[in-house]
Amino acid sequence: MRRSGELESSKTPANLMEWFESFWATYNTLVLSIGTNVLLALSIYLTLATGLLTVANAAFMGIGAYTAGLLTTQAELPFFVALLLAALLPALVALMIGGPTLRLSGVYLAMATLAFGEVVRIFILNAEDLTGGALGLNGIPQLTGGFEVVLIVGLTLYIFLCLARSRIGMTMTAICQDETATELMGVNVRGYKLFVFVVGAALAGLAGGLNAHFTFFISPNEYGFERAVEILAMGVLGGTGSPWGAVVGGVLITVLPELLRGLGHYRPLINGVILILIILYSPKGIWALLRPARAATGLPGTN
Amino acid sequence: MLAQQIVNAISLGGVYALFALGFTLIFGVLNVLNLAHGALFMLGAYAALAAVVFLQLPLLAAVLVAMLVTGIAGWILDKVIFAPLRTRRAPHLAPMIATIGVAITMTSLVEGSFGAENLRFPPEVLPTEILTLGPVQITQLELKIIFLAFALMGVLLWGLKKSRFGRALRALAESPKAAALMGVDVEGFFRVTSIIAALLGGASGVLIALNTNAVFPHMGQPMLHKGIAVVILGGMGDIRGALLGGFFLAFAEVFSVAYIGSTMRDAVAFGSLFVVLLLRPQGLFGHAAQRRA
Amino acid sequence: MLALSSVSVRFGGLHVLEEVSLTVPERGIFGLIGPNGAGKTTVFNLVTGLLSPSFGAIEFMGQRMNGMLPYQITRAGIARTFQNIRIFKEMKLVENVLVALGARSTYTAGVWLPLTSYHDAERQDREVARALLAKVGLADKAERYAGTLSYGEQRRLEIARALATQPKLLLLDEPAAGMNRVEKQVLVDEIVKLNQNGLTILIIEHDMGVIMNLCHEIAVLNFGSLIAVGPPDKIRANPKVIEAYLGPDDRSPSKLQVTS
Numbered sequence: 001m002r003r004s005g006e007l008e009s010s011k012t013p014a015n016l017m018e019w020f021e022s023f024w025a026t027y028n029t030l031v032l033s034i035g036t037n038v039l040l041a042l043s044i045y046l047t048l049a050t051g052l053l054t055v056a057n058a059a060f061m062g063i064g065a066y067t068a069g070l071l072t073t074q075a076e077l078p079f080f081v082a083l084l085l086a087a088l089l090p091a092l093v094a095l096m097i098g099g100p101t102l103r104l105s106g107v108y109l110a111m112a113t114l115a116f117g118e119v120v121r122i123f124i125l126n127a128e129d130l131t132g133g134a135l136g137l138n139g140i141p142q143l144t145g146g147f148e149v150v151l152i153v154g155l156t157l158y159i160f161l162c163l164a165r166s167r168i169g170m171t172m173t174a175i176c177q178d179e180t181a182t183e184l185m186g187v188n189v190r191g192y193k194l195f196v197f198v199v200g201a202a203l204a205g206l207a208g209g210l211n212a213h214f215t216f217f218i219s220p221n222e223y224g225f226e227r228a229v230e231i232l233a234m235g236v237l238g239g240t241g242s243p244w245g246a247v248v249g250g251v252l253i254t255v256l257p258e259l260l261r262g263l264g265h266y267r268p269l270i271n272g273v274i275l276i277l278i279i280l281y282s283p284k285g286i287w288a289l290l291r292p293a294r295a296a297t298g299l300p301g302t303n
Numbered sequence: 304m305l306a307q308q309i310v311n312a313i314s315l316g317g318v319y320a321l322f323a324l325g326f327t328l329i330f331g332v333l334n335v336l337n338l339a340h341g342a343l344f345m346l347g348a349y350a351a352l353a354a355v356v357f358l359q360l361p362l363l364a365a366v367l368v369a370m371l372v373t374g375i376a377g378w379i380l381d382k383v384i385f386a387p388l389r390t391r392r393a394p395h396l397a398p399m400i401a402t403i404g405v406a407i408t409m410t411s412l413v414e415g416s417f418g419a420e421n422l423r424f425p426p427e428v429l430p431t432e433i434l435t436l437g438p439v440q441i442t443q444l445e446l447k448i449i450f451l452a453f454a455l456m457g458v459l460l461w462g463l464k465k466s467r468f469g470r471a472l473r474a475l476a477e478s479p480k481a482a483a484l485m486g487v488d489v490e491g492f493f494r495v496t497s498i499i500a501a502l503l504g505g506a507s508g509v510l511i512a513l514n515t516n517a518v519f520p521h522m523g524q525p526m527l528h529k530g531i532a533v534v535i536l537g538g539m540g541d542i543r544g545a546l547l548g549g550f551f552l553a554f555a556e557v558f559s560v561a562y563i564g565s566t567m568r569d570a571v572a573f574g575s576l577f578v579v580l581l582l583r584p585q586g587l588f589g590h591a592a593q594r595r596a
Numbered sequence: 597m598l599a600l601s602s603v604s605v606r607f608g609g610l611h612v613l614e615e616v617s618l619t620v621p622e623r624g625i626f627g628l629i630g631p632n633g634a635g636k637t638t639v640f641n642l643v644t645g646l647l648s649p650s651f652g653a654i655e656f657m658g659q660r661m662n663g664m665l666p667y668q669i670t671r672a673g674i675a676r677t678f679q680n681i682r683i684f685k686e687m688k689l690v691e692n693v694l695v696a697l698g699a700r701s702t703y704t705a706g707v708w709l710p711l712t713s714y715h716d717a718e719r720q721d722r723e724v725a726r727a728l729l730a731k732v733g734l735a736d737k738a739e740r741y742a743g744t745l746s747y748g749e750q751r752r753l754e755i756a757r758a759l760a761t762q763p764k765l766l767l768l769d770e771p772a773a774g775m776n777r778v779e780k781q782v783l784v785d786e787i788v789k790l791n792q793n794g795l796t797i798l799i800i801e802h803d804m805g806v807i808m809n810l811c812h813e814i815a816v817l818n819f820g821s822l823i824a825v826g827p828p829d830k831i832r833a834n835p836k837v838i839e840a841y842l843g844p845d846d847r848s849p850s851k852l853q854v855t856s
Contacts, residue, residue, distance in 0.1 A: 053396055100581045106396060107336045107539075111531050112580045115573045118528055122569055167698045167718065174684050174695045181682040184644055185696040186670035186761045225524055229407050236400060269411035275404030279397050280387060 028146065032214045034254045035149035036207040037234060041250035042156055043203035044235035045243060046196045049169075051176030052102070054197065055228045056113035057204040059120035060090035062223025064205025065212040066124060066131055069140045072213070079143040079213070086209025087202040094201035095194070102193045105179075117228055124220040136219030137212075144213040152210070156203065160243040172196065176240070204231075226268050233271040236278050239285015248286055306438045312550070312557040314445050317452030318510045320549025322526060323533040324459060324542065325503030331476045331540030332496045333385060334395070339402040340504045341527030342409040347373045347505025348512035348522065349413060355428050362428060362513075366451065369509045370502045377501025380405065381494045389493070406523065414520040422518040429516065448510045455506055456546070459499070463542065472496065476540065525569060532576035597622040597796050598643065598674075598765055603652030605638055605820075612638050613820045615652070620765070625787065625797045627807045627828075630817035631840060636800045637679060639817070640767050643798075644676050645669040656765070675763035677754040679770045679800075685743035689734060689753055692742055693725040696760035725760070732756045732786070748779050755786075766790065768799040772806050784810055808832065816840065 024031075040057060047054050064086035071082040101112050124131050131137060163169050174182040175189055183189040212218050230253060238249025253274070257267045278285065322344060329337040350372035354365040384401050432443040463469035475482040475492050483489045511526070512518045533552050537544025552572060559571050598620040605613040613635045620626045628636050641647040642654060645666035654661040661669060684692050698721075729735045732752040737745065742753060751771060758766060768787070772780050784806060791797055801807045807814060808828045816824040816831060818840040824831055831837055 053400075104580060107399060108580060110336070110396070110399065111535065112577060114531070115528070115576045115580070118569070118573045119577065122573070167694055167721070170687065170691050171695050171698055173687060174692075177684045177686060178682050180646065180666075181678070181684075182695065183666045184646075184670055184676060185757065186667050187695065187698065188665075188667050190665075226407065229403055232400065232403065266411055266415065268407045269415070272404040272406070272408030272411060276384070276401050276408065279393070279401040279404065280384070283393060283397055 024146070029214060030254070030258060031146060032144055032149055032210075034251055035146075035153050036211045037230075037254045038153050038247050038250035039156060039203055039207035039210070040231050041234035041238055041246035041253075042160055042243060043200040043207065044231050045238060045240065045246035045249075046160070046172075046200045046203075048235050049164075049176060049240040050172040050193060050196045051179065052193060052197065053106070053110045054113040054200070055110060055232055056094075056116050057200060057231050058223045058225075058228035059117040060094065060201040060204035061208035061211070061227065061231075062120060062124060062220070063090045063093060064208030065218050065223065066137065066208075067205070068209030069137045069212045069218055070130070072141055072143065073137070073139060079141075083206060083209045087206040090205030090208075091198050091202040094198045098194045098197045102190065102197060114225075114228070117224070121220050121224045124223075131220075134220065136217055138217050140212050140216055140218065142214055142216065144210045149210060152206065157243060157247065160246075164243055173240075226271075229268065229275070230271050233275045233278075236283075237274055237286050241284065245285050252286070304438070307440065308557050308561055310439050310441055310445070312554045314449045314452075314514065315557060316550035316553030317449055317456070318507045318514070318549075319529060319533055319553050320546045321452050321455055321503050321510070322507035322530050323537070323545035323549045324456065325500035325507070326530045327534045327537070327540055327542065327545040328496055328500045328503070330534065331542070332472060333381075333398075333493055335385060335398040335402070337380075337402050337500070338399060338527065339380065339405040339409065340500070340530060341523030342406040343373050343376055343501045343504035343523075344508035344511075344526050345413065345520065345523035346376055346409065347508030348518045349417065350505065351509040351512065352422060352424060352518050355424060362430075362447070366506065366509050369505045373501045373505025373508070374498045376505075377498040378494065380501065381497035385493065385497065386490065389490075406527075410520050410523065417520070419520055423516050424513065424518075429513070444513060448514055451506070452510055455503065459503070460542070460546075468495075528569070528576075529572045532572040535576050535579050597624075597657055598798065599653075599655040600639070600642075601653045601655070603642065603649045603654060605635075605642065605647060606650040611820055613642075613649075616817070616820070616822050617652075618815050618822065618825060620796060620798055621813070623791065623794060623796055624812045625791050625799065625810055627811035627814040628798065628800045628817065629802070629804075629807055629814060629831075633819075634817040635820040636817055637769060638820075640676060640769055640798075640800065643669075643767060644674060670761055670763075673762070673764035674767065675758035675761045675765070676767035677751070677758055677769055677771060679773070681747075681750045681754055683742045683750055683753050683757070685741070687742060688739055689729060689742055689745075690722060690725050690738040692753060693728055693757050693760050694721060696757045697721050697725060728756045728760055729753075731759070747774055751775075751783075759790075763795065765796045765798065768797065768801075770800055770802065772801055772803045780806055 040061065043057050043060075044054075047057075067089045068082040068086035071077045071085060072079060097116065101109065101116070104112050125133055127133070171182065171187055171192060174185075175187070175192055179189055208223070234249040234253045235246065236249075237252060238245035238247070253271065256274075257270050260270070322340070325343075326337065326340045329335055329340070347369040351365040351369040354360045354368040355362070358368070360368065380402075384405065385398055388398050388401065430443040430447070433440055434443060434446065435441075463472065471482065471487050472492060474485070475487060475489065479489050482492075508522075508526075512522075529552060533548035534541075534545055535548075536551060537546070537548030552575075555571055555575070556568050560568050600616055600618050603613060603616045604611070616635075616639070618626075628639060630636055638647065642649055643656075643661070645661070645664055645668070648663060656669075656672060656674060659672070661672075664672070684695070687695075726735055726738055729738050732755055734745075734749060734752055734756065737749070742750065745753060755768075755771070771787075772783055775783065780803065787797060787799070787810060799807070799810065811828060813826065814824075814828055814831045815822060816834070816837050823836045823840060824834045826834070
């Protein structure tokens with residue numbers, strides 16, 4: 001492993017090091033997947049907590065993945081720059097479509113973002129010269145390491161936790177519960193919605209960029225409906241009560257198919273069943289089951 | 304070959320309209336965006352294929368089997384998912400999210416059981432006779448498809464307009480509470496609507512499968528998107544809009560393929576969907592539907 | 597302070613408001629009454645920006661309000677409560693008020709850094725929120741969830757929240773609905789106090805006792821049109837008003853006692 005040199009430390013016993021190295025050798029993809037999925041879960045948590053049901057994050061992830069992948073393979077830019085742009089480009093797109101799109105609500109918003117996702121996928125599919133079309137993008141350098149992922153996830157989680165406890169978090173919850181009343185308290189609701197939409201897009205794009213650089217190969221179908229459902233499942237599973245819910249959702253969705261041996265293939269099936277079960281039995285997400293005292297506001301459309 | 308294109312568009316439009324009718328029916332009456340409708344469509348195609356291959360049934364019987372199977376699926380969907388959520392007064396987007404789960408689950412199960420490849424109907428089952436009506440060449444199959452699609456739509460529309468059941472259904476769509484106060488068995492009607500909508504979805508699945516001779520697990524996905532495009536264009540919950548929208552989309556697709564190229568065909572649906580949603584969410588024909596009580 | 601000039605609201609063929617003109621003087625208590633469906637809540641929706649007038653102009657403190665977004669109108673100094681109470685049931689009382697205070701705050705940038713200035717500002721705001729809750733007598737329940745309050749207490753929370761936006765004009769939509777005689781008296785006293793402290797009040801009410809005692813001036817709407825404007829005793833005696841409420845038969849134009 002590339003990182004073995006950095007694992008030296010005179011203070012830790014030798015067998016712990018060996019254990020860690022072998023653990024990493026076997027499970028590094030899983031750990032990195034957990035990391036990017038937690039980022040994705042956090043990206044949808046933000047919009048769900050504000051009462052927006054958007055399923056566009058898979059598309060934003062795709063935009064980020066292709067941006068970063070192309071920048072490191074074609075333009076040979078440093079990883080850090082590629083990641084930055086992987087976050088920036090989806091954010092810009094979100095900014096552009098956000099204005100008119102966020103005027104919609106409920107089912108219409110869901111459908112519009114669904115349609116947007118398809119448009120992006122078709123675009124990637126057809127822009128063959130740029131993206132390789134259906135054949136996908138190959139040979140992306142394996143630049144994502146545990147360190148980057150942990151750092152980024154940790155930072156994001158910290159920021160989100162601060163946000164959730166602050167008045168911004170309270171305002172998001174208020175918008176989720178009653179948009180009109182909130183606006184009449186002087187809150188720029190449209191601005192808030194755009195803010196969470198754009199930040200969510202940036203985060204999803206970042207996750208895409210990170211993900212592309214440990215999976216070696218990306219294709220348009222990676223970022224279509226099944227991915228959108230997976231992200232939604234993470235968000236619904238985690239609930240909107242707290243960013244920790246998103247962490248739980250991301251971890252569970254990643255790990256569950258692996259734990260149930262041999263069912264890794266049936267990942268979409270598991271996501272589907274989870275969605276159904278959560279909606280039927282614990283619509284406020286699994287976090288509400290674990291912490292019933294601090295009642296979550298529930299899904300968009302509660303009022 | 305304009306006339307030929309028109310015939311293609313009519314046959315395609317019939318199927319799109321059929322699909323959209325089921326979709327819009329559930330939205331109009333149950334107030335749920337049933338994103339599992341595409342999966343039901345797919346289920347219908349597989350059921351018909353299985354009927355032909357394993358039960359050696361003729362085509363028409365296979366269509367009926369498909370409708371039976373999807374009808375049962377619609378019944379299950381309402382009983383297991385929609386009804387409990389209604390009782391619990393769940394947030395109104397909850398059923399939609401559940402249908403996303405159902406769609407993915409069904410697709411995954413089918414893929415696991417039948418494989419991901421494109422399956423075809425055995426050639427001896429598909430009538431290949433070509434009829435020539437003036438400048439147009441049409442296969443017997445296509446003719447049957449058009450006939451079936453229009454027959455089903457006709458029955459549904461007649462039922463909605465003229466029968467007592469249809470009247471009750473329309474009342475229900477406007478206001479479940481008022482309908483209940485007038486003695487309508489609301490839950491029963493919701494269940495039946497779910498079944499009928501699923502039937503239509505399954506029927507359209509078979510028809511498309513026959514038209515393209517392709518049955519594969521993910522075939523519901525693009526169809527669902529088109530269904531969404533159609534009901535947005537025509538107005539959510541609007542029956543007439545679903546019909547007109549279905550034909551409108553079919554014509555737009557056929558003619559854009561003929562004159563622009565086939566790769567962007569799906570983009571036509573989504574592009575227009577996106578634009579319509581942004582400019583006129585109630586659709587070209589719909590009215591801003593306000594659900595009262 | 598607030599002036600509606602020939603304001604009309606039409607939805608296709610439905611004329612919800614027709615040529616309504618009225619002026620709410622500064623520091624006054626202005627009542628808006630009329631049978632159900634007369635258009636009173638529509639006026640509120642117009643003034644707060646939830647609706648745009650089909651014709652006519654709305655002016656607040658000399659500034660034209662047509663087309664302004666609701667949150668901008670609130671920041672300009674107009675606050676409102678709702679007929680069906682719209683508090684955030686799943687948030688604590690103090691949080692309900694904090695959201696309203698937030699619109700005027702400027703310290704959001706430091707939210708993720710444990711900078712003392714941010715935390716000081718937030719602590720200050722919490723103090724202000726508690727003070728507002730104390731003003732309406734809910735200070736002891738500050739940390740409870742709003743859904744646990746009684747109906748009357750929820751109404752008071754709504755008022756506290758409205759006050760948090762530092763309004764100059766407060767719109768009250770049927771604040772006395774569902775209250776008993778004692779509660780209504782308390783409410784009236786509170787409103788008078790707020791008014792004495794400089795707040796202009798525009799109130800929709802069905803309870804004639806409350807309206808007649810409270811208001812300096814009253815406007816009467818019926819079927820979207822203004823049928824009378826004036827001080828309480830003039831309104832009481834106005835035959836058109838009586839006809840609007842009681843129907844066209846002869847009744848002596850003496851005390852109008854309609855309790856809701």
